[in-house]
Amino acid sequence: MGDTFARIYDVVRQIPRGRVATYGQVAVLAGNARWARVVGYALHANPEPGTIPCHRVVDRSGRLAPAFAFGGEGAQRRLLAEEGVTTREDGTVDLSVYLWNGLKEGETP
DNA sequence: TTAATGACCTATC
DNA sequence: CGATAGGCCATTA
Numbered sequence: 058m059g060d061t062f063a064r065i066y067d068v069v070r071q072i073p074r075g076r077v078a079t080y081g082q083v084a085v086l087a088g089n090a091r092w093a094r095v096v097g098y099a100l101h102a103n104p105e106p107g108t109i110p111c112h113r114v115v116d117r118s119g120r121l122a123p124a125f126a127f128g129g130e131g132a133q134r135r136l137l138a139e140e141g142v143t144t145r146e147d148g149t150v151d152l153s154v155y156l157w158n159g160l161k162e163g164e165t166p
Numbered sequence: 167t168t169a170a171t172g173a174c175c176t177a178t179c
Numbered sequence: 180c181g182a183t184a185g186g187c188c189a190t191t192a
Contacts, residue, residue: 061189080174084188090175091187097173098190104173114173122173 064088065099072113073162075141077155079117086159101126112136113157119149 064087072078084092100111112133115121121137121144124130134144142155160166 059189084174089188092189093174094172094187095174095189098171098188099173101173102190111173116173117175126173 061087061092061095062099062103065092065096066105066109069100069109069111069114071161072110072157074110075155076157077113077115077119077137077142077150077152078157079115079152081117082157082159083114113140115150115152119152121148121150 065083068083068086069078078086079093080096081090081093083096084090087096096114100109100114104111111122121133124132126133134148137144137150142150144150158166
């Protein structure tokens with residue numbers, strides 16, 4: 058495969074614990090703003106558990122991935138909860154609180 | 167090579 | 180708020 062996947066995976070790996078990022082945001086940080094769709098495809102096609110925290114990636118409205126993507130309906134929701142990310146009743150996260158600022162943990166602008 | 171697909175996004179109604 | 184339509188790109192068949 059090309060380096061598109063590698064770039065996307067690199068960005069997803071840098072998402073700090075307790076934070077979430079949108080597909081579009083990952084796409085921008087990976088190099089192209091129009092890779093939002095490709096990001097989703099990449100995570101679905103080759104999600105390496107333990108290496109790529111794909112559960113920290115949500116869509117633009119904070120909606121979690123479809124249930125079948127993780128094997129269980131509350132799987133992603135539970136993983137986020139373990140990191141301190143609370144999900145609403147409808148399965149969405151508050152992006153105004155948990156959205157990743159694009160910096161690594163500990164770094165400040 | 168062409169056509170179809172999808173864990174998306176934005177705009178519009 | 181939900182539904183619809185169009186666009187975008189890499190990957191697959």
